[in-house]
Amino acid sequence: MYKKNFTVDARTIIHLGRESIKDHTTALIELVKNSYDADASVVEVEIYQKETLNKIRIADNGIGMTECDIDNSWLRIGFSEKKLNKLSAKGRRKTGEKGIGRLSADRLGETLYIGSISNNCDSGKVERNGIKVNWELFNQDGIDLDEIPIEVDEDPQIILPASSNTITGTELIIKNIRNDWTVENIKSLCEELSILNSPFSETQDFKIFLKNDIAPQFNGEIFPPESVLPEIELELEYDGVSFNVKYAIKDRFSDFIPQKYDTTWQELSHKVIDPFEYVYSNEKLSCGPIKIKLLFYPRTKSLADGTNFTLSELKEFVDKNAGVKIYRDNISVKPYGYSNSIVGSDWLGLAERHTRNPAGVKRASYRLIPNQLVGAVFVSRDDNSLITDSAAREGLVENEAFCDLRALTLAAVSLLENHRYKLYQQPNENANKQKSSFSETATTFKREVEIAKENIDSIKEHITKSEDKLDTEQLANKNTPEIVRTALESLAKFVEETEDVSDSFNDMLQHTRVLAGLATVGISSAIYGHETQGDITQFKATAIVAKEYLEFDEPNIEVAKEELENSIIYADRVLAWGRFALSRVSRDKREKYEVSIKELITGLLKDLSELFKPIGIVVKYEKLEDVKATVYPMDIESILLNLLTNARTACLQISKNRIINIGLSKLKKKDRDGFLLSVSNSGPKINPELKEWIWEPLNTTKKDSTGRQTGTGLGLSIIKSIVADLKGDAEVDDDLDLGGALFKIWIPIK
Structure with a gap:
């Protein structure tokens, strides 16, 4: 068995060079990075394309390259000594490790001249080395890479940066520039070079000087951004x-x-x-x-x-x-x-x-x-x-x-x-003045309309009585009552139309209440749907098994009966969730009347109990005082259901001791009788930075194992809206007993 070897086409250089680099600005910066890796403290960048000059020059005062460096590193494509020696003598972490950054020169121009002065580590003597690369020679088909000659300059003329005191460094001269440099290109280059080295670094030991004939206003040293104190x-x-x-x-x-x-x-x-x-x-x-x-x-x-x-x-x-x-x-x-x-x-x-x-x-x-x-x-x-x-x-x-x-x-x-x-949440003269809720504003508006109507009726009655006391001649000479009468008719018409607006407000409030209830049910369905879907699957599976046992040549009635009984259990669970969801928005729950808050809570928990058991969550509600309040039952249930949904999600983030605790007690606040509803859980705490953020619409902390957002960000904002309408308070704290979050909702009794 004999072996074969790969050969490399000369055009590979073109693919890795000019065809792989986005633009000429990026290519030039790649070469400046090489100067940084060479421990240069000064780099000169020159770009000329007017008159007889057509070249790019990059010169630095780095450590330079010996003949060995050029042969074994620079001319060896894909090899980078930076992988072997990751830190420079100055302790800089070298930036390139692919061994193709040098090919950026091909993106800039047709010909590259390299001149380098270095100290030979073995002999201690100063070396001067130079080569010339004609990139166009590589643009041939069917030619092996090692067949393309690289010219050696035995007496290179090298000009290092004038502001440098060192005797080593490298100079690159690129001729026959491929792209026209514009004023915008030079401006962009300046901006990129100014932030090439981090402006946040404690030390700035890498200076770049630019000289060009396209936009001379940018010539000179390129400084990092000047520091300005932020807010x-x-x-x-x-x-x-x-x-x-x-x-x-x-x-x-x-x-x-x-x-x-x-x-x-x-x-x-x-x-x-x-x-x-x-x-x-x-x-x-x-x-x-x-x-x-x-x-x-x-x-x-x-x-x-x-x-x-x-x-x-x-x-x-x-x-x-x-x-x-x-x-x-x-x-x-x-x-x-x-x-x-x-x-x-x-x-x-x-x-x-x-x-x-x-x-x-x-x-x-x-x-x-x-x-x-x-x-x-x-x-x-x-x-x-x-x-x-x-x-x-x-x-x-x-x-x-x-x-x-x-x-x-x-x-x-x-x-x-x-x-x-x-x-920016600084206290001001209105800080303690709580903003009126929409429902309160609507109620106030309706009351003011009724007062205005009463006042107009009173004025009409007064005018009528006054007119009864005037004789015919006085009425003929009296113009004011006609003006007043016209104004009153206009006001009366305005009040009549305003009453329609008031009725629209009330309708809108009812629609809003129903929508909040439906949204809550929708959120809950998304959360509890997994368990319900499981019940549906089990119902189908047990029904199929029962059918198969009944279709045997000798039907097994007992086993089929057991499976059908299981089917009924699963069907009842699905039915219970359906009844639960529909009952949340029934008409009686949209009417305001005195109701037992404790009974609302226990009734809701009874309907939900089967959804918490399979996932190992224990819901405790022993500390419920008997509180009666005049409220919309749908509002209270929406609040509790959203809090329970959040608590369930939090508990699922831990593997054991999943507990939700519900409390209800009478509490007088701001000289008003009210009640405090609390829901806490044993899941993770809420970051202090998030305790106000979570109440805003579309903000959610619910994410799956991949970090993708799974919550709607509506649950707590619905609670906040309902509580505001009821002139109550909502807050979140840490639960010292369970270790998770503690949500506290205070609502006035009337």
Whole structure:
């Protein structure tokens, strides 16, 4: 048996070079990254395409390349010594490991000249090496790669950066440029080079100088973004090993004194609001250790107060730096957070989040606008090995680790949003004035209409009596009563129409009550539907078995009877749920009258008991006082059913001791007699940062094992709406006995 070998076509270089790299800006940045890896402190980038000059020059003061480096590393495609020596002498983590970054030069121009000065480690002598690569020679069919000659320059003329004191370095000269560089290209290049090295790094030892003849206004040293104090700053850290996450928030209103918190990813994952619903881990994150820094700028005049900047200057700063970028070993990864990238600039979907919920900062569902945020996510090749480059040299592979990284960043954004929401909940003169509910407003409106009607009738009667006292001559000379009479007729007509509006209000309230009840039943059906579906399946299975036993040559009546009896049990369960669902919105429950709250609770629990037993949840309700209140029964049942549905979901997150505890007691509050309904569970606690957020519509903490949202986010908002209509209070706390959440609902008796 003999062996065969692969051969490599010369055109492979073209595929890996110019055809694999997105644009000429990306290609040039790849070559600048090589200077960073070579421990350069200064890099000169020159682009000329006018008059007789048509070249790109990149020169650095790095360690240079020996002849051995050129032969065994640079000219060996797919090999990267960076895999063997991951850290440079300065301790920098080298950025490229695929061994094809050097082919970026082919994307820029037809010919590449390399000149390098280095110290030979063996002899201690200074080496000068040079080669010339004509990329067009590789654009031939049927030619093996090793047949293409690379010219050697035995006396290379090398010009290193003028501002450098070192004697080593590398100079690249690319001629016959493939693309025309525009002013917009140069501007984009400047912006990308300015953030190539993280602006959040404590040390800045990598300077880049630009010179070009396309847009000379951008010539000179390229500086990282100047720091401007934000309104809010958040730093989050995940160690990559445990379930714990630490974060600190500080703001200009508290002199930037940090507030530090410890939490777990299980709790924090509930804050992930992702419009694109990427699947991520709901338990331990697979992305490895992560650091996140977010700066919030409100783009308002207040941000400029106390600074030397004008508002327009601050807006320009934010416009230039907006976006959350990913930095790997302190080098930015395109296209994440790059405003000039069509794909990936808003990789977190912040614009879509805001579009779907454009609530203001005084709402708990507040979402920030993307151009208000400047941020960075820090990873490394060694510690985050599962976060890998895509084949196109731009972007990362969107695998499980990337999705977990994205989810953690979105959770950090939500923490910042929640902090800002709390900042703006400052007390004011109307803070203690509770906003009227819709039902109360409708009642007040109807009462005012009735008063207006009585007043008009009184005025009419007064005018009639006055006219009776006037003689004919006085009436003839009296114009005012006619004007008043016309005005009164108009007012009377207005009041009559307003009464119709009042009736419409009442109808709307009844419709709203029915819709809330139906929504509650719908939510419950989605939650309890699994058990009901199981009963339907069992009913069908037992009926089939009974039929088969009856069709035997010698029918087994006893076994068939047992199976049919089981079928009846399952059918009764399905029927019970159907009756339960329909009875929630029956007409008598939509009328307001005095009812026993205790009987409402026990009746509801009796109907639901069969749905809790199969999943091992014990519902306790021994502490129920006998309370009578004038209410709509549908309202109370909607509140309790939604709370029970939430408690059930929480209990299913633990494997044992699943307990739900219901309490009812009389409680006087605000000089009004009322009752307190409480529902607690033994599931996980609710993150303190979420205790106001969960009451807003469409906000939910319910997620499946993949992290995908399963709840509707309507249950607690329905409760909040009903309680507001009843002039009650709703709050959530930690239950000290069961260890989970404790929901407390106070409602006045009348």
